[in-house]
Amino acid sequence: MSMATLTAPSAERENYLNQEYGIRSWLLTTDHKRIALLYLLSITFFFFIGGFFALLIRLELLTPAGDLLQADTYNKMFTMHGQVMVFFFLIPAVPAVLGNFLIPIMIGAKDLAFPRINLLSWYLFIIGGLFMLYTILTGGVDTGWTFYTPLSTQFLDTHVVAAALAIFIAGFSSILTGLNFIVTVHRMRAPGMTWSRLPLFVWSNYATSIIQVLGTPVLAITLMLVALERIFKLGIFNPQMGGDPLLFQHLFWFYSHPAVYIMILPGMGVVSEVVTCFSRKRIFGYKFMALAVIAIAVLGFLVWAHHMFAAGISLYAAMIFSLLSYFVAVPSAIKVFNWTTTMYKGSISYMTPMLYAFGFIGLFTMGGLTGLFVAALGIDVHVTDTYFVVAHFHYIMVGGMVMAYLGGIHFWWPKISGRMYPEAWGKLAALIIFIGFNLTFFPQFVLGYLGMPRRYWQYSPEFQVLNVLSTAGATILAVGYLLPMVYLLWSMRYGKVANENPWNAAGLEWMTASPPPTFNFDQTPTVTWEAYNYDELKEVPVER
Amino acid sequence: MFDLPLWPPRASTTAGSVDALFIFLLTLCGFMALAIFTMIIVFAIRYRRRPGHQAEQIEGSNALEFTWTFIPLGIFLCIFVWGAYIYFQERTPPRGAAEVYTVAKQWMWKFQHVEGHREINELHVPVGRDVRMIMTSQDVIHSFYVPAFRIKQDVLPGRYTVAWFHATKAGTYHLFCAEYCGTMHSGMIGDVVVMEPAQYEAWLSGGAALGSLANTGQGIFQSLGCSTCHRFDTQGRGPNLVGVFGRPVLLEDGRTVIADENYIRESILIPAAKVVSGFKPIMPTFQGIVSEEQLNALVAYVKSLNPPPAGAAGTPNLKPPTSQPETNR
Numbered sequence: 114m115s116m117a118t119l120t121a122p123s124a125e126r127e128n129y130l131n132q133e134y135g136i137r138s139w140l141l142t143t144d145h146k147r148i149a150l151l152y153l154l155s156i157t158f159f160f161f162i163g164g165f166f167a168l169l170i171r172l173e174l175l176t177p178a179g180d181l182l183q184a185d186t187y188n189k190m191f192t193m194h195g196q197v198m199v200f201f202f203l204i205p206a207v208p209a210v211l212g213n214f215l216i217p218i219m220i221g222a223k224d225l226a227f228p229r230i231n232l233l234s235w236y237l238f239i240i241g242g243l244f245m246l247y248t249i250l251t252g253g254v255d256t257g258w259t260f261y262t263p264l265s266t267q268f269l270d271t272h273v274v275a276a277a278l279a280i281f282i283a284g285f286s287s288i289l290t291g292l293n294f295i296v297t298v299h300r301m302r303a304p305g306m307t308w309s310r311l312p313l314f315v316w317s318n319y320a321t322s323i324i325q326v327l328g329t330p331v332l333a334i335t336l337m338l339v340a341l342e343r344i345f346k347l348g349i350f351n352p353q354m355g356g357d358p359l360l361f362q363h364l365f366w367f368y369s370h371p372a373v374y375i376m377i378l379p380g381m382g383v384v385s386e387v388v389t390c391f392s393r394k395r396i397f398g399y400k401f402m403a404l405a406v407i408a409i410a411v412l413g414f415l416v417w418a419h420h421m422f423a424a425g426i427s428l429y430a431a432m433i434f435s436l437l438s439y440f441v442a443v444p445s446a447i448k449v450f451n452w453t454t455t456m457y458k459g460s461i462s463y464m465t466p467m468l469y470a471f472g473f474i475g476l477f478t479m480g481g482l483t484g485l486f487v488a489a490l491g492i493d494v495h496v497t498d499t500y501f502v503v504a505h506f507h508y509i510m511v512g513g514m515v516m517a518y519l520g521g522i523h524f525w526w527p528k529i530s531g532r533m534y535p536e537a538w539g540k541l542a543a544l545i546i547f548i549g550f551n552l553t554f555f556p557q558f559v560l561g562y563l564g565m566p567r568r569y570w571q572y573s574p575e576f577q578v579l580n581v582l583s584t585a586g587a588t589i590l591a592v593g594y595l596l597p598m599v600y601l602l603w604s605m606r607y608g609k610v611a612n613e614n615p616w617n618a619a620g621l622e623w624m625t626a627s628p629p630p631t632f633n634f635d636q637t638p639t640v641t642w643e644a645y646n647y648d649e650l651k652e653v654p655v656e657r
Numbered sequence: 658m659f660d661l662p663l664w665p666p667r668a669s670t671t672a673g674s675v676d677a678l679f680i681f682l683l684t685l686c687g688f689m690a691l692a693i694f695t696m697i698i699v700f701a702i703r704y705r706r707r708p709g710h711q712a713e714q715i716e717g718s719n720a721l722e723f724t725w726t727f728i729p730l731g732i733f734l735c736i737f738v739w740g741a742y743i744y745f746q747e748r749t750p751p752r753g754a755a756e757v758y759t760v761a762k763q764w765m766w767k768f769q770h771v772e773g774h775r776e777i778n779e780l781h782v783p784v785g786r787d788v789r790m791i792m793t794s795q796d797v798i799h800s801f802y803v804p805a806f807r808i809k810q811d812v813l814p815g816r817y818t819v820a821w822f823h824a825t826k827a828g829t830y831h832l833f834c835a836e837y838c839g840t841m842h843s844g845m846i847g848d849v850v851v852m853e854p855a856q857y858e859a860w861l862s863g864g865a866a867l868g869s870l871a872n873t874g875q876g877i878f879q880s881l882g883c884s885t886c887h888r889f890d891t892q893g894r895g896p897n898l899v900g901v902f903g904r905p906v907l908l909e910d911g912r913t914v915i916a917d918e919n920y921i922r923e924s925i926l927i928p929a930a931k932v933v934s935g936f937k938p939i940m941p942t943f944q945g946i947v948s949e950e951q952l953n954a955l956v957a958y959v960k961s962l963n964p965p966p967a968g969a970a971g972t973p974n975l976k977p978p979t980s981q982p983e984t985n986r
Contacts (some may be wrong), residue, residue, distance in 0.1 A: 116863060264837070
């Protein structure tokens with residue numbers, strides 16, 4: 114089919130979904146929207162694998178004795194839960210799915226700057242994913258997602274190299290996506306779409322991309338060193354050969370702490386879009402919100418050793434990293450305050466995406482505030498490597514990021530699929546997830562301060578009640594995550610047909626059809642308005 | 658079944674100071690969370706969408722932005738200082754602390770008291786005394802964690818790390834390995850038994866100790882032939898070790914290092930790494946020849962060669978041997 118004929122006179126308007134059919138048209142597509150859907154399918158698959166591991170972990174921890182799984186199996190479960198969720202779900206979630214779909218449309222472009230590299234990213238992700246699946250299916254890996262040496266290099270005979278290779282390859286997918294976004298945002302903005310008019314979603318993905326491009330190569334190098342040390346018995350991290358196991362931790366966290374911001378910044382972008390739309394308000398303090406994401410991206414590179422306060426680093430290095438960690442907390446606080454004040458004097462409706470945004474702000478605030486605890490040196494020594502830390506980062510990663518991701522999926526679902534999701538089910542699922550999440554992870558703060566170490570297959574009986582609560586929460590959470598999967602699939606066929614702007618939202622993506630045509634706009638739009646112009650929304654020309 | 662503790666036992670001086678900051682943060686952050694959640698809920702209800710209600714556009718406010726940048730920053734800096742102060746104390750063992758050498762391995766804790774007692778997965782310490790743990794690992798990274806003391810220190814292969822505590826309450830407390838270390842990570846646990854001083858003395862005299870740790874070290878020092886070079890005069894081919902510990906040492910390459918536990922350890926395992934000025938790198942390596950426990954004994958012995966610091970009620974020191982190191986009172 115010719116790609117130029119966009120004015121099809123058929124009953125259903127031609128769009129990126131119905132323009133071509135067949136598996137080939139998907140696997141060889143260079144359309145950013147189709148690639149976004151390929152990512153959506155892939156990461157959903159990995160989310161449920163990672164979730165399955167999580168469920169097994171929680172079931173094992175229902176009783177103090179190690180009874181459901183073998184010790185080694187349990188160790189594999191938390192290792193692969195972490196690896197799958199971090200590298201194959203959280204990192205690509207918002208950028209590769211929502212970012213891919215929306216960034217070109219939000220800036221008024223036809224596609225990303227390098228459409229074929231975009232497809233290559235997905236293929237790299239899939240190849241990495243296949244290595245991960247190979248690792249899982251042939252016996253797994255039990256290094257912990259952190260690959261700490263010398264355990265990972267000298268003491269385990271599981272599929273360490275395969276797992277490292279999986280993450281190594283998926284890392285290149287992440288680098289290429291970041292590169293693509295950076296070039297796209299710099300070079301492809303529509304006339305009038307100045308930097309100060311960019312939606313904050315674009316700003317936050319831009320900041321994320323910078324981290325991906327600068328940080329991920331360090332992870333690749335680190336994992337390669339682990340593989341080399343294993344295969345060729347080198348002494349990079351092996352103290353008996355003059356190596357230093359702490360060197361590994363520095364290298365690993367140099368990427369893996371900024372990776373936390375890769376995971377959360379795009380979610381902050383989603384929340385900025387959703388809160389403004391359902392409050393009918395401009396974002397409060399646009400410039401500060403944009404600066405804050407850049408500040409987080411930059412400062413995020415300077416705090417890595419706060420994972421190592423009890424690891425044996427020098428006293429004064431620890432103090433510097435603690436201080437810098439408090440600096441990075443400031444822009445996060447600025448964001449929370451601005452979202453809150455955006456609601457002030459708004460006209461707020463409680464649609465599903467907004468419920469997720471409420472959830473995000475609340476849970477991210479909890480995660481952020483407990484970050485103040487773990488950044489305090491004296492407290493971190495007690496709570497590091499305990500469930501306190503587990504709870505803390507799940508409040509950010511799951512309470513924050515997954516909430517934002519689901520909120521974004523619901524918000525842009527009409528744009529992606531051309532159909533509305535069932536609102537009542539959406540609200541119910543959001544509520545179930547919120548309750549299930551808190552029940553799962555709040556008790557873990559208490560467990561952590563009591564002293565229960567993480568990665569324990571069996572534990573002291575006095576910790577049981579809190580663990581039972583946590584496991585009960587996890588089952589509720591599982592139901593909450595399955596629901597959207599079911600009703601979103603259902604809505605693709607039976608959902609109410611969406612018009613181009615069902616939320617009456619600001620932003621270029623709402624000024625083209627739902628679903629958008631292959632090249633997004635019939636004519637390149639010219640932007641004459643600021644972002645979130647909810648005051649003048651009625652005057653916005655609606656393209657047809 | 659319905660044993661539901663919500664606060665860990667507080668059994669060291671550190672525990673009190675960590676808890677104080679923790680409670681302060683709970684109050685502060687509880688208040689902040691409450692304030693933010695209240696604002697969100699109030700706004701969500703008060704400005705809910707309803708007929709006749711219109712959003713009122715507000716650009717933002719520089720004054721507010723600066724307020725909520727610098728006030729939190731100020732508060733954060735206070736928390737930083739408080740946390741750093743506690744950490745400084747945790748990382749600075751007081752002088753004259755009793756010393757316990759620790760070897761961690763997959764999956765057990767081995768302790769060597771300087772008095773000569775050895776324990777596995779159980780550590781007896783007295784109330785009211787500073788105890789300094791000198792720890793190393795035989796294989797992977799472990800972490801010495803006693804929740805009741807609020808202390809944790811990773812234990813690394815190839816070097817010593819140090820933790821210290823001052824127990825305040827008799828009782829039996831959890832000892833956990835907090836760094837994932839392989840299959841039985843969760844089985845690498847033990848008990849820290851804190852005893853009243855009198856009972857502790859009874860426990861010390863009860864066990865069948867084979868002489869002090871330094872004594873054991875002295876035996877190893879002899880049997881490995883260390884004493885042929887490290888003589889107690891200035892004629893030896895190796896440096897005289899009397900009074901070396903804790904002092905600065907001038908190296909061949911002009912650097913100066915403090916002869917701490919890690920230096921002694923390294924000099925036994927990799928002698929060529931830091932050669933003392935005026936000596937040749939002729940010492941063979943003892944890597945693979947001495948076990949971690951023997952190494953600890955050797956370190957304890959070298960330390961015992963220092964004259965006891967005046968007035969320090971510390972570890973029982975061996976007298977520096979004048980002619981024959983066998984004599985020992």
